[in-house]
Structure formats: C-alpha cells, structure tokens
Amino acid sequence: MGTVPIAPEQASNFAYWHDLIFYTLSALTAVFTILVGVLVISFVIKYKKGSNADRSNPPHESKIMEFTWIVIPTGLGLVMFFAGAKLFLDMRTPPANAMEVYVIGKQWMWHSQHSNGVRENNTLHVPLGKPVKLTMISQDVIHAFYIPEFRTQYHVVPGRYTQQWFVPTRVGRYQLFCNVYCGTQHSEMGGYVYVMPPDDFEKWLENGGDTVKPMSLEQSGQKVYNRLGCNNCHGAKSNMRAPSLAGIYQSKRRMTDNSVAVADEAYLRESILRPYNRVNYGYEKQMPEYAGTVTEEEVLQLISYMKTLGGAGDVEGAPKTLEMDPRKGSSPVPPTSSTVGAAGAISAQSNATPGQRPDQNSVGALAAQAPSKN
Amino acid sequence: MSSHGSHLPGHIHVFPIWMYVKVFIALFVLMILTVAASYVDFTHIHPLGMTISPLVGSLINNVIAMTIAVLKATLVVLFFMHVKFSTRLTKIFAVSGFVWMSLMFLILLDYGTRAWEPVPSWEKFEGSALSRQKGEKAEETSVRPRQ
C-alpha cells in the first residue's frame, strides 16, 4: 500500500498560503483541544468526589474570567478571519493578463476549450507559471471544478458564468474532481489537469492538443475516444446511459429485437457511425450518430482502442499497458460480471431499488447485460 | 383609548363598533388610493409639467404602493388583531416576526453587491441555452460568454 500521504502536494500559487493558514488553524485547534482536555482531566482527577482537595470558596462567576475567554477567542478568530479573507479575495481577483480557458460542466463530464479552439474532454492542459483563468458554465445542474493540489475550486452553475484562476507552480498530472453532487455518476465526473512547461504547452496547443507524438493506433484511439466524449456515457459498468464497453470485442450483444450480434469490427464500426441501425436491448437511441463527425482513420483508431478495453473478468484490463486515464472507459471490469449468476444478481439488486429515469428502461438494460456477457 | 393599554386579569376590553368601522373605512379608502396611484405615471406629472427619469418615476410608484400596503397592514395588526391593546409579550412577538423577515431580506445584498465583484457573476440575460425539458440535453452551447 506504500506510504499513506497526509498532505496533498502544493502545485499552485495558492497552495502555500492555504497550507500556512491551515496549519496555523491546526495548531490553534490542538492548543485549545489540549487545553480543555488537560483541564477537564486534571479537574476530574483532583476533585473526584471524596478526594481531599481544597474546595473552599468555590467561585460561581467571574467577570474577569468570562472576559478573558470571550476576548481571546474573538481576537484569535479575527486574525484567522483576516488571513483567510485576504487569501480568498486574491483567489477571486484574476489578474488581467491571465490566459483564458472555457470550461463546460455537464452530467457527467468536463469539456474545456482553449482560446485557439483546441478542445479537451475531462482533461485540462495548462502552462507552468502562467496565470490561468477558467470561465465556467454548466449545461445542467451545479458542479464544481476542483483540483486539490491547487487548493482551489469553484461552483459551475447553470445559467451564468463563474470564474476561478490560479498559477500552476509544478509540472505534473493532477486529479480533477467534480465536487458538487450532481447525480448518479458524480464520483466519476473528473479527470486530470496536466501542467506542462510553457514551451511544451505552446507546442501542444499548436498541434491541436496532441500530447505525445507519434502514437500507436490504440493510443490515438484513446485520444479520439476521450475527445469525442465516448466515456461520457460508456463507463466502467453499464449504467442507465449506455452499456459498458469493457470486454466488448468479440462478445455477444443482445439487441432490442432480441437478436444477438457478435461485436466484431464491422459491428463496432456500425455502432459508432450509425448506432441506430441496431440498438442494444434496454437502451434507446441516445448515442449520437458519429457519421460525418469522425474520419475513417479515427474509426479505426477507436476500434483498436476498444479492443484493448479488457475482456470480461480481466480485472485489471488494459490500463496497465497504456499510459492512459484509468478512470474512464477502461477501468477494471467488475469481477461480478464474469459470471451470469453474479451479473444477474446485480440486476436483481437494481430491481429492488428502482428509481430510473422515466425515459430509459434501465432495469431491462442491466438485465440485458447478463446474457450478453458470456 | 390608552386607558385600556393593558390586559388586566379577569377583565376583557370590549371596543366600540365604531372603532372597527373607522378602521374598515380607512382600509377601503387606502385600497382605492393604491389602485388610483398605480395609474399615475410619475415620469410625467402633467399639472406640474415635469418629467423625471422613468427609473425614479417607477420608484415613486413602488414607494407609494408599499407605503400604503404597510399602512393597511399596520391598521389590521393594531386594531383588528388588537395588538395595540395587548401585552408586551404579544407586541414583541408581533414585531419580531417582521424583524426576522427583514433579516432574511439580507439575502438580497448578495445580488446587490455582485456587480462590484472583479468577476461579476450574475448576468441578466435569460438563463442558459437549456430548454426546460426534464433531463433533456441541450445542444452544445457556444462556450464564450456574451459580451
């Protein structure tokens, strides 16, 4: 398990100041808790009933004492308030020269767009040492764009733009979380923020967002996959939005008309370009038709990527071999789904707590996975 | 009337009907007044030949309407609800409700001060690109804020 971290990395201009206040508050907390604890325990020991301590003239009130313990906490509180407020006001005042990036949040993905039009899904690339301002809006419910290592976040609200800014101070890959509860897949609405040296970033931006060149077919496939947001719907497990694609290659799929298809290349291609030709059992025509949106090359890349998405029962799946986001699309396949019985159990469990969107027949959807998995 | 200020034990106050009638007439007159006032356009006060900015004109209307409403409410509370003649405790309760309600109106300060923020976050245009269809996803929005 390795070492257990107890503090997150400091990767932005705010992190140091945040931690300074945080540790000061921690010290204050320790002091007061210990003070109260020690007083209570020693009084209990000393004045335990029957002990022969001096109990003469017990005080019942003391203006001076009350004054002391009103003024000291108020004073300390005010100091901490000012420190915190100062940092907050800085966080709310982006510098004029900040690089602007637009962010859209929607159930359950992040979508960002750089000033030259480069788009990303669930990732954000930013240059080291430059102020970056995010202008954010939500397409549906409230989300929050949260990067713990940067110690900053702000709500992403439907109906209006909100902003936050930071200066990344350390190259690396940092977790990005959605931090306002936004529905079923809230926990999976996230990705990574990549901090790159400014030169690399410029290049990356010019190349339309490609991180590494050259790439294998699978790797480019993954990029396309992420760029098009397939993982927006297709998750680690089948859910109400879409079936899981884990282990799809060469598996049997059941269709709405109860026919069964083997997911070979042709099927996959058709599923991407004209998904409505054959619709999976339990699902509706939800998936966008990508015909006209993707090139043939990309379809190929996508298919080869999908082949790597772990077979059923392959717990680790593909992510080991590729440097990729383990979070989407390719995350471990649930061990339970390797057998019909267990998969059936899952759907039974879902049956017990139905609460589906009315527009999708998700009970059927989950049930459909059972036969198709073997 | 002030001689009946308190609610003495064992006694109740019976107020003359004309007091209630007077209050009712006052309420009725105020109601007519408020309707009438709403028809007056204070941006052009013709007899005086004045014009004022529409903003101020509408403000005057609002102030008049609300003053009359508060007046009416006060009459009801004081006379119909007998607060004028009841115990201090009742008075405190009657007042505290309204005081606390105005406390809640502090929420408006949020909206009042947003405009001064370095990054104003209240836009007065209509909502988002969303349609009100439950759960329905809208088209990809243009990402840029409106200028």
Next chain:
Amino acid sequence: MATLAHHDSDFVEHVHHQFEDIEQQNEAYLVGMWAFLVTEVMFFGAMFLVYSLYRWFYQADFYAAHHELSIPAGAINTTILLASSFTMVMAVHFAQLRNKLMVMLNLVATIGLATAFLLIKFLYEWPEKAKHFLVPGPGFDPQHLEGTSKRAWELFYSLYFAMTGLHALHIIIGILIIGALAFLWQKGAKSVTEDYIPTELVGLYWHFVDLVWIFLFPLFYLIPK
C-alpha cells in the same frame, strides 16, 4: 366602553387540567397563536423575498406580464377580504358580548365572503390565465410578449400561481376553521361561548390571511412601469 368582569368559577370546566386558571390558559393560547403567526410571517416572507429579487431583475418583463391580470378582479377581491376581516372582528366583538346571534351572523358572513373570494379566483381569474396560455409549463405561450422575455413571464406566472395558490390554500383552511367555530357556537359549546379567546384566535389567523393579500395585491396587480 363596557368592561366585563369574569370569574374563574364560571369557566372551571373549560380550564384544561394543565392550567391553573382561565387567565393562564388564555394567555398561553395567545402566546401560542402569536408564535404560530410568526412562522406564517416567515413562510410568506420567504416568498416575498423571492418575488422581490426577480421583480428587481426583470422589472420590465414583470410590468408587461402583469397586464394580463385583471385589476378590477384584484380590487374586488381585496375589498372582499377587507370586508371579511371586518365581519370577523365583529364576530370577536360580539363573542365578547356573548351575543350568539350576531356572532353567528358575522361568522357566516365571513365564510360567505371568503367563498366569494375563492370563486372569483378559481372560476374567473385562473381559468382566464389558462385561456391565455399563461400557466407555466410546456404549454406556456403568452400572446402579448411585445419584445419582453417569455422566460421572465414564465417566472412571473410561476410566482403568481405559487403565491396566490398558497394564499388560497390558507383561505380554504380558514373557511374550515371558521366553519368549525361557527358549528361550536351553533351547538352552544361552552368552550367557545363562555370565553371569547377561541373566537379571537380564529380571528387572528383570519386577519393574517388578509394581511398577506394586502401585500399580494399591489405586488402582482399594480406593478408600475
């Protein structure tokens, strides 16, 4: 100005066991009622707050939207409610004097006026809105937008229906309570006939309902430009 003396012995039956005497019981009732009215103030207050905010932001649209409301209907309803408050307070007055006939007359009049209010609201005003596609929801389609925002109109009518609807609900509850009170008077139940406080409590509630309308009327029907 008559002042009636009361003797506890008259009422002992109607003093509940937990109270020492009628005095304590009446005061407790009054405190309780006022505490309840405080919650009612906060209840409607929150909605007035929401209203104020949107009115502030969408003044022009609200102005346009309010033209679809009928001022005469609103004014008539205001008069009706004011009158019902008057009859209610008269009922209290005669309860103090223990004049059963007059109490009954006034209570019935109050109920009648309240019903008239509801009839105007439910049979005239609301259907009128429905006819003009002003009920929020998929069918919302105002005819006279004239350049103002349809969405803000929908907001206005959402508020209109929510606030007048909840007010109407209070009126319905009021009718039920006054009806119950009238029933007790009719039966000659000592708990109401021998002491005016129960009638006064119902009156307090009723005046509060009136109070809310006193604000609703100018806010919805009389929006200035």
Next chain:
Amino acid sequence: MSATAYRPTDVKEEEVHVKEPSYLEDGHSVKSWLLTGDHKRIGIMYLITISIFFFVGSLAAGLIRAQLVLPANSLLEAETYNKVFTAHGVVMIFFFLLVAIPAVFGNFVLPLAIGARDLAFPRLNLLSYYLYLLGGLLATTALLTGGIETGWTFYVPLSSMYSNGQVTMAIVGAFVAGFSSIATAVNFIATIHKMRAPGMTWGRLPLWVWSTYATSLVIILGTPVVAITLLLVVFERVFRLGIFSPELGGDPVLFQHLFWFYSHPAVYIMVLPAMGVISDIIATFSSRRIFGYEFIAFSSLLIAALGFLVWGHHMFISSQSMYQSVVFSLISFLVAVPSAIKIFNWTATLYKGHIRLQTPMVYALGFIGLFTLGGLTGLFLACLGTDVHLTNTYFVVAHFHYVMVGGSVMAFLGALHYWWPKMTGRMYPDNWGKVNALLVFVGFNLTFFPQFILGFLGMPRRYAYYYFAPQYQPLHILSTAGASVLAIAFAIPFFYLTRSLKYGAKASDNPWHATGLEWTVASPPPTHNFHETPVVTREQYEFGHLVPEVRAIEESDKARRDAEIAAEHAAEAASTEAK
C-alpha cells in the same frame, strides 16, 4: 388553587405519594398510549420512534462505510450508493437529530422541570407526534419505493428537474415533519412563558430549559423558510412552476440561500438542547453550582440569534457575491465565541466540584472534548481561504459528524442515561454504561478523525467510487474499522437499557442528587406530575440541601467568612479605640 381538585379523591393526604399510579400504570391499553395527551407518554413514543429512525440511519451509515473500503467494484452501484447516503442524511437529520433531544426530553422533562402539570397544549403535542410519524412514514416510503438521489441538501436544479425517484414524496415528508417541529416549538414557547411554577423565575430556570427555549425560537423562525423552499421545489417538479429554474432566468443559488437560512440555524437546533443537557449533567455530577449561569443562558440566545446570520458560510464558492462571503465568514467566527463561553464555563464548573464519574457524566465529558474539536474544525470551514479547498470534502463530513455525533448524539445518550431512572423508574448497570461511553468515544474518534486527513487530501464527499485515487484507501479502511467499533458501542446500550426495564434496581426519586424539580416527584412520575403546584424558593443548582459534602463546605466557608468579618470588626473597633 384549584390544583387539589385533580387529586384522586380517595387517597389520603400522606399516602398520596405512595399510592398514586405512575404515568406508566395509568392505563395499559394501546389506545391509552396512542391517544394520550400526557407529555411523558408522548415523550416515550418519540423515544421509541427516533430510535427506530436512528437504527435505519445507522444501517445506511454501515452501508456507506462498507462501500468505501474498496475504491471500486464494491458493494453498491453508484446510484444505490447515492440513495444510501441521501437516506442516511435525510433520516439522521430530519427524523432523528432534529427531534431527538427537544421532542424526547423536551416533552418528557420540560413540564416537570418548570413545575407544570403538562405542556400548554397536550392535544397539539399529540398531533405534532403524529405529524412527525406521518412525515417519517412518507420519507421511509420514498426511500423504499425508489429512493432519492439528491443528497440531504436537495440542491436545485438537480432535485427539481434532473433527479428522478421519489424526491417529491421525500420532500413532502420533510415538510410535514417540519410542521411537527413547529407545533412542538410553539407548545414549548407557550409553556415556558406561561406555565412556570411560582418562584420559577427566568433566572432560576434549568439551563437546558433556556436552551430549549432558544431552540424553539430558532424553530419557529427558521423552519417555515425551509418548508416553503422545499415546497417550491415540489411545485417545480409537480406543476412545473420554475421558480429557481435557470432556464427561466431564475437563480439556483437563491435556493441555497433559503435552504441554508434555515439549515444553518438547524444545526443549532441540533446542538443547543445538547448543550443544555450537558450544563445540567455537569452541574449535577459535580454537585456544584454552575459557573457563570447568566453567561451560559445568554450565550444560548446569542447562538440562536447569530446563528441566523451565518448561512452564507455554506456558500462561499457557490458564486454568491464575494463581499457577502467575507461578511459571513466574519460572523461565523463570531458565532464561535458563545460556544467557547459554554465550553469554558463547563470546565470551570468542574473546578472545586465533587465529581462523580457516573455514566451521564462520562458522556458529558466526552461531549466537551469532541464538540471542542468539532467546533474548532468548523473554524477551518468558516475561514474563507481554507474553505475553498476543504468545502464539500471529507473534512466537512468529519466536522459535522464531530459536532453532531460527537456532540449531539453523545449528549443524547448522556441525557438518556441521566433521565432513564426518572422515565422508567429503573437503574441500569452503571459500569456497563461507563465502559460503553468510553467505547463510543474511542470508536468515534477512530471513525472520523481519519476523515479530516482525507478531506485535507482532497477526497470529495458523496463519492461512490475512488478507484482513480487509490491513495485514499488506507484512511477509508481505518474509518470503517472505527465505524465497526462504533456500531457495537451504539448497540450495547439498547440491550442493557431494555434489560433494566425488567431486571434493573428500582430507582429512587433522585438517584443523582440533582436539583431540578423533576427530581422532586416519584420515579416514574405520576400522570399529573405534581400534587401541589410546587413553589420554588431556591436558585437552580444549589446542592447544599442534597449533598452533605457541599453543605459542609458551605458551612465552613460561611463560618470562616463570619470569622473574618468579626475579626475585621474587631480590628476596626480596636483602631477607632486607639484613636
């Protein structure tokens, strides 16, 4: 006065005490319970009902902790997990903690403590119980027939337009329960104002009556606001009135303002009665007049008032105006001060006391420690700069469990053990109680302390999976381990308390040598509480007449003071004579 009229006529004056049936024996039929107007029986009914809800909520907590042991592929689907934590929050807040102390002990003890025969409006009280039950049943039905996936905060537009399931029913349940608590509060206010026994002045009220009074004020001023707010959400779901709808240009943040305008004060609804109980327990078990009575009493009112001015601290990064955030942060720091006053006054009460470490006292001391830590971590969240990082992480989860479980639930258990002899007439095994209180303390810290670190590391709350961030796992495992201890510790009292009903030793009228009026009547008390309306002649918390040690010290102090004065007089006389 007419009080005597209610005494059973066939009982002789001297024998009254022995013969009058206790409230438990006054009718045994189910109907005599379900339709009772007796505040004590209603209190017991509440106790049973909230225990059931606590069990339901705890079951959900167990599921939550079990799920989080593994980063992924664990017990529950994401959707189910979300329903579980929503159920946990809704049940624990609306149907357990908001009701626990006020409705159980408020009902049972308040009239006894102020020397009244009952609450002012017994029938309203019964109605209030049934409203609560109805609300609880509605919410439970909602949870069982589809569940809700919104979190206990019901943020729009998720709850109004996007979330399916039984949101409407659950909200109506919370709404109805809200009216129940309003009814209870109205009842308490009228009772405290008008039904105190002669001599029971405001300055002599037990401190927990003060805090119950403050709580009642908060309830009547706050609850209607959340009621209407949630109702508007229902209107949006059912009638499609779009009042918070961003699609119509409405503002979803306005919902948060209104929600927290109630829900922050609501956290004080949960903790104020707890603080009151702690004041009483500390005084009783140190046999010591409470230190700074006025300050404690006044700080309750101050908390209640200031508590209404800090709601925005839940919305620092919600896109409310940053100026307003600053103001709210400042007031949040100020609201900590009255809590500090209480903590220090309790500590000072221990000084020179005669401390008996019996079960309620152990809980009370545990409360002090845990609430201090929980409250102080509230300051991390009240501090703007740190809240930006910590908001909505496990740090918040840890904070509120420290104040709610470490604080209020500990106090609830303390109160239960304190008044158990009065309520049932039986003693429970004190050793079991004490050891168990320690077990709760240990298990609690083990469960929730790791969550502070998790939060600092950035683990967001309401996450069903965290396979993308496996570094959080060890701390989650630790927390779950603690929860297992806690589960046992919460279960044990149930068994020994139930057992004591039958096998426990008979309790005397005043087993703790406490001063409240409730201890002057029989255990369990007779239906009408007092034969004669009691007349209060002493200050609250004077133990001289109850505890010999205290009297000894009071007498020796007095003797010494008298001697000193006499000596002074003598010296004065001597000096004047010398002149």
